[in-house]
Structure formats: C-alpha cells, structure tokens
Amino acid sequence: QEEEAMSSRKNNDSSNKDDSWSSSDDEDDDDEDEGEDRFTFYSICSNPAHPAPPFDTLSSAIEHDVTTYGFDFLSHLPSSSEEEGFFEAAIILVNKCRQFVKDWNGDEANAKWDDDVSKKLGTDLNDYLNTNKGSLDLGDEDRTKYFKPVLEDDSVLMCVDELHDLKRESLGDSFRAVDEAAQIG
DSSP states (O other): OHHHHHHHHHHHHHHHHHOTTOOOOHHHHHHHHHHTTOOOBOOTTOBTTBOOOOBSSHHHHHHHIIIIIOOOHHHHSOOTTOHHHHHHHHHHHHHHHHHHHHHOOOGGGGSOOOHHHHHHHHHHHHHHHHHTGGGGSOOHHHHHHHHSOSSTTOHHHHTHHHHHHHHHHHHHHHHHHHHHHHHHO
C-alpha cells in the first residue's frame, strides 16, 4: 500500500506540471508577460473594402496613412501641450476617423481599389475633419458615441500616450526645420 501511495503522489506531481492552472512553471509566466506589451496597429484609413496591412508600431501605421492615403493624422490632433484635453480629444478623433472610413461610400469605394482611390479616401477624410474642426468639442450625446471604439481592440486607442509623444516629436521636428531654414536664409 505504501508503494501505491507513493506512486499515486508521483503521478499527481507530474500531472500538476501539465495542469494549465498550475503556477509551478515560472518561466512560462515570464514569456506571457513579455508578449502583453506587443500590439498590432492598423492605419486610420484602413478600409473594410481594402484593409491595410497590420503594423508593429504606431508610427509605422501613421506613416502608412501619410504615404498611401495622403492623410496625416498627427496634424489633426490638438496641441500636445494641452495635456488635459489631448487624451480625450485623441480618442474622439480616432473614433471619428474610423467611423468616417467605415461609412465612406464614394463612387470609388465600389470600384477597383488603386492608388487614386486611396488618395481620394485620404482627401475626403482631410476635408471632413477640416470642415468639422469644432466637432472635437461635442455635446454629451455625441461625446458618448465617439468614446465607443469603432474598431474592436483598437491598439491606437490603447496607446494614446504614444500618440501624445508622436505629436510632441512632430512639433519638435517642425520647430527644428524652421530653425534650420532661418539659419540657412
């Protein structure tokens, strides 16, 4: 009987190692923690009719919009110096853009997708935001509407602090360009 009990305990110990609820394997837990910080980003102009590829970084997704669609998302964000209102406005802007792209139904949307259609989408989105600039100051009803993500698990929304940093960097680059132009001239 004593041998059976030891054999039984030994079997239970080995089955605990395979048990997904067991926390005995710390190495696996460390691997999972490292993966939690990885996001997949989709460009703002990624359209259901013509989805853009996924990107490993937010900056590469934003750059894709600039080069493919002619849409510079950062230029539409409020100043990064207004930290208190920046984050809320960024969330609203991301969702407004995503909703516009989702609803976009220009004649070109149903045609064969090419560079001209991509540029038309970017132009239409720029025009929409430029004619509705005050729309970031929304009433309570519209505000609630744009706080609900248009894209499920939208990594851009999860990384609004990184958007803030990118906006700050883009302003820094603009100031450096002006300084360099002044020195040359």
